[in-house]
Amino acid sequence: MTARPAAQRAPWLVLAIVSLPVFIGALDLTIISAVLPEVIVSLDLPVKEYLDRASWAVSGYLLAYAISMTFAGRLSDLFGRRAVYITCLLIFMAGSYLVTTYDSPTLNSAVARFYRQVLDEPPPRLEERYLNLVIFGRVVQAFGAGAMVPVTIALAGDLFPPERRARPLGVVGAVDTLGWVLGHLYGGVMVRLFGQHGDAVVDAFAGLGVSVARPSWETLFLLNIPVSALALVGAWWALRGIPRPRRAGRFDVLGTLFLTLALIGLSLGLGANPEAAGSAESFEDLERTASHYGPTLLIGAALAFLLFLLVEARVSHPLIRLGMFRSRNVSASSLTNFLVGFCLAIGLVSAPLLVNFRMDSPTSQDVQYAAYTAGLLLSGLTVPMALAAIPGGWLSERFGYRLPTALGLLVAGIGFALTGATWQSDTSYWLMGAQMAIIGVGLGLTISPIGTAVLNDVREGERGIAAAMILVLRLVGMTVAISSLTIYALDRFDVLVAERMAGAAASLEETVLASQTASLEAAVDVINELQFVGVAATLIALAAALLLRGGRAARERVPLA
Amino acid sequence: MRALKLLLVLALAVLLAACGGDDITPEPTPDPQTLLAEGITQLQDATSFKYEVDVSGYRVNVPIAGLDLPEGTGVSFKYASGTFQVPDRLSAHVQFRLGVLSSTAELIALGGTQYFRGELITGNRWLQGEFLPAFLPSSLVAQPGGVPHTLSTIRDLALVGRKDLDGLSAYQVRGRVEAGRVFSLTLGLSRATAGLLDIDVFIHTQNRRVVRISLVEPPPEWAADSEPTTWQINISEYNAPVSITAPDTDGGAS
Numbered sequence: 179m180t181a182r183p184a185a186q187r188a189p190w191l192v193l194a195i196v197s198l199p200v201f202i203g204a205l206d207l208t209i210i211s212a213v214l215p216e217v218i219v220s221l222d223l224p225v226k227e228y229l230d231r232a233s234w235a236v237s238g239y240l241l242a243y244a245i246s247m248t249f250a251g252r253l254s255d256l257f258g259r260r261a262v263y264i265t266c267l268l269i270f271m272a273g274s275y276l277v278t279t280y281d282s283p284t285l286n287s288a289v290a291r292f293y294r295q296v297l298d299e300p301p302p303r304l305e306e307r308y309l310n311l312v313i314f315g316r317v318v319q320a321f322g323a324g325a326m327v328p329v330t331i332a333l334a335g336d337l338f339p340p341e342r343r344a345r346p347l348g349v350v351g352a353v354d355t356l357g358w359v360l361g362h363l364y365g366g367v368m369v370r371l372f373g374q375h376g377d378a379v380v381d382a383f384a385g386l387g388v389s390v391a392r393p394s395w396e397t398l399f400l401l402n403i404p405v406s407a408l409a410l411v412g413a414w415w416a417l418r419g420i421p422r423p424r425r426a427g428r429f430d431v432l433g434t435l436f437l438t439l440a441l442i443g444l445s446l447g448l449g450a451n452p453e454a455a456g457s458a459e460s461f462e463d464l465e466r467t468a469s470h471y472g473p474t475l476l477i478g479a480a481l482a483f484l485l486f487l488l489v490e491a492r493v494s495h496p497l498i499r500l501g502m503f504r505s506r507n508v509s510a511s512s513l514t515n516f517l518v519g520f521c522l523a524i525g526l527v528s529a530p531l532l533v534n535f536r537m538d539s540p541t542s543q544d545v546q547y548a549a550y551t552a553g554l555l556l557s558g559l560t561v562p563m564a565l566a567a568i569p570g571g572w573l574s575e576r577f578g579y580r581l582p583t584a585l586g587l588l589v590a591g592i593g594f595a596l597t598g599a600t601w602q603s604d605t606s607y608w609l610m611g612a613q614m615a616i617i618g619v620g621l622g623l624t625i626s627p628i629g630t631a632v633l634n635d636v637r638e639g640e641r642g643i644a645a646a647m648i649l650v651l652r653l654v655g656m657t658v659a660i661s662s663l664t665i666y667a668l669d670r671f672d673v674l675v676a677e678r679m680a681g682a683a684a685s686l687e688e689t690v691l692a693s694q695t696a697s698l699e700a701a702v703d704v705i706n707e708l709q710f711v712g713v714a715a716t717l718i719a720l721a722a723a724l725l726l727r728g729g730r731a732a733r734e735r736v737p738l739a
Numbered sequence: 740m741r742a743l744k745l746l747l748v749l750a751l752a753v754l755l756a757a758c759g760g761d762d763i764t765p766e767p768t769p770d771p772q773t774l775l776a777e778g779i780t781q782l783q784d785a786t787s788f789k790y791e792v793d794v795s796g797y798r799v800n801v802p803i804a805g806l807d808l809p810e811g812t813g814v815s816f817k818y819a820s821g822t823f824q825v826p827d828r829l830s831a832h833v834q835f836r837l838g839v840l841s842s843t844a845e846l847i848a849l850g851g852t853q854y855f856r857g858e859l860i861t862g863n864r865w866l867q868g869e870f871l872p873a874f875l876p877s878s879l880v881a882q883p884g885g886v887p888h889t890l891s892t893i894r895d896l897a898l899v900g901r902k903d904l905d906g907l908s909a910y911q912v913r914g915r916v917e918a919g920r921v922f923s924l925t926l927g928l929s930r931a932t933a934g935l936l937d938i939d940v941f942i943h944t945q946n947r948r949v950v951r952i953s954l955v956e957p958p959p960e961w962a963a964d965s966e967p968t969t970w971q972i973n974i975s976e977y978n979a980p981v982s983i984t985a986p987d988t989d990g991g992a993s
Contacts, residue, residue: 222817224834224841227858290905300975301905303793303818545840672863679862693862 204357366553
């Protein structure tokens with residue numbers, strides 16, 4: 179007699195097991211945002227000069243996560259959930275390991291050889307190669323992490339009958355949200371703990387006869403490996419009984435390729451080409467490379483997107499059925515959600531920037547404390563955002579999709595206006611946190627109505643891809659914001675510093691003092707300007723949200739975050 | 740299928756061969772004196788070259804008078820990358836640390852006149868002033884005192900062998916040099932003033948140009964247990980066309 183597989187006996191247990199890596203992968207979406215300056219400092223690179231390149235450790239993850247979400251569900255339809263899920267988990271583990279081995283002499287030598295022998299140019303300096311390898315590792319991680327989300331959504335469909343699918347779908351969305359909501363807090367707190375108690379950890383291991391390096395930000399990624407390995411064993415066991423889906427149609431390779439190219443082109447075009455920017459020898463060069471490559475990349479992205487639409491309209495099994503967007507709710511929700519992601523990124527970027535500019539002195543304790551403070555402040559944005567999703571869902575059932583979405587965007591807009599008008603170099607962290615919470619509540623109110631509007635307006639069989647699309651659009655919004663606003667902020671910063679320094683005294687000591695004051699003032703001004711970009715984005719999103727209709731006493735509420 | 744396997748094995752073999760960068764194969768010939776002399780001549784005759792200095796190990800402090808710095812922090816040198824144009828022009832990016840934070844400054848030196856700017860120190864505005872005290876670009880190749888002359892004073896010269904510098908094939912020549920003679924090599928920032936320092940010079944196997952110099956400086960006496968300072972100096976882009984001119988000091992961040 180054969181025992182029934184776990185998938186049939188305990189579907190919730192199976193879902194819990196496969197959701198653990200989804201949580202870790204989502205945690206890693208934001209884990210680095212608070213500790214990015216600590217990463218740049220530990221790589222011995224100048225923060226200002228390398229912030230743009232280093233921001234690819236954040237936006238590269240977002241982009242790869244979003245891209246892999248678009249096609250992994252379909253891949254699992256064709257090749258089996260278990261095989262695809264386990265492959266994704268292995269990719270995530272490999273990426274996590276790669277991040278921690280950025281200083282491997284073998285890897286760095288291979289990169290240097292690649293430059294010399296393939297590109298026929300001198301390799302970048304060692305520290306730049308380190309940073310490039312961190313970014314590369316993050317992208318590999320994200321491909322695995324993002325892909326696990328739609329496969330898990332599809333698994334929820336396999337494990338539960340249609341009438342019981344709403345809750346497990348909501349759980350997968352909530353797990354993913356919880357991950358990125360807690361990521362920066364986890365990153366900031368852990369880096370601070372490592373700074374304070376790192377020696378004690380080393381001593382404790384030494385007492386056991388094991389020699390370990392002092393824990394640091396790399397340890398965050400190293401910790402992914404044992405947890406993922408446990409999840410791998412669990413998933414191997416739990417997914418044994420999952421029925422292999424029917425091999426229907428073919429994988430939309432062209433659609434995937436064009437969508438990937440369009441998203442990469444858009445992100446690179448809005449920011450600077452990281453390679454070209456890397457070879458820039460000054461900020462002027464950086465701006466020149468950005469403006470030189472930007473239009474070409476954006477045109478390329480537009481062409482790739484047109485080709486994607488053409489392919490999707492013609493193939494029998496498209497990645498995304500374009501007919502979905504004929505629904506006013508689906509298209510209005512998509513635009514709104516993209517802009518919600520854009521606004522969210524403004525919040526996520528602004529607080530760490532201001533905290534780091536306000537550092538008292540450039541010691542490692544201060545850098546770690548800044549990461550910790552930034553993590554706490556970002557939680558002030560994301561935790562209320564996640565919590566506000568609940569009243570958002572309730573309001574949506576009672577008053578329809580439009581009201582809570584519009585109300586949320588209005589609240590977020592007010593929050594951005596308040597931060598833009600009041601943040602100064604000496605504003606208390608309590609006030610900053612409270613204002614971040616207003617933005618968080620506002621954005622959070624929109625989550626449930628937007629998600630439900632899409633899920634209730636697509637065909638039953640398309641809910642998995644629609645659920646993934648909601649997350650992808652928000653991630654794309656975040657990526658676009660980070661790529662474009664980092665360049666904007668750095669450019670504005672230079673302009674504002676130059677304006678303030680125009681009348682400065684000529685002696686070195688006076689110039690140094692004037693420069694420090696000008697830098698802090700310019701940073702505050704740029705951060706405030708970003709908040710007003712947030713106000714504009716919420717207003718555009720509000721216009722789109724006003725097109726939403728229906729939703730009162732919704733057929734099925736899916737608390738998808 | 741067999742063909743595929745063969746291809747995979749070949750690819751792996753190529754990869755492994757490419758990764759074997761640390762092998763040093765001792766070679767009795769050529770003569771280290773001749774090798775070094777050829778390298779020195781190429782450097783001496785160059786119309787321009789790129790000069791990159793990277794410091795690791797014990798930090799190299801930069802004394803800056805009159806700057807009110809937070810307690811426990813100091814300014815130290817980390818990295819510089821510049822282009823030298825004969826007879827006396829230099830354009831460089833200098834990375835220094837303030838505490839644990841790094842920042843960069845740009846330097847243009849035309850003879851005895853220096854211009855500099857940096858985010859932290861001048862708000863990116865070009866200033867005319869002495870950024871590297873008493874530093875003259877011409878001192879890089881001056882006779883005596885310049886880099887070629889310093890290399891010519893290396894004692895106890897021996898050929899270590901052939902070394903692969905991440906895809907760049909070079910002969911490694913090892914010796915010792917008087918600490919007082921490394922001023923130009925280290926942009927005047929080395930601590931040691933007496934004694935002999937270990938030095939390795941890497942000379943390209945094909946064109947016999949000096950491509951890397953590695954200099955080891957012991958830590959100060961009061962921190963004798965610390966690791967030594969290693970100066971890695973890469974020299975490249977010999978005779979590339981360059982034009983170094985004075986920046987605009989009136990227009991702010993130019």
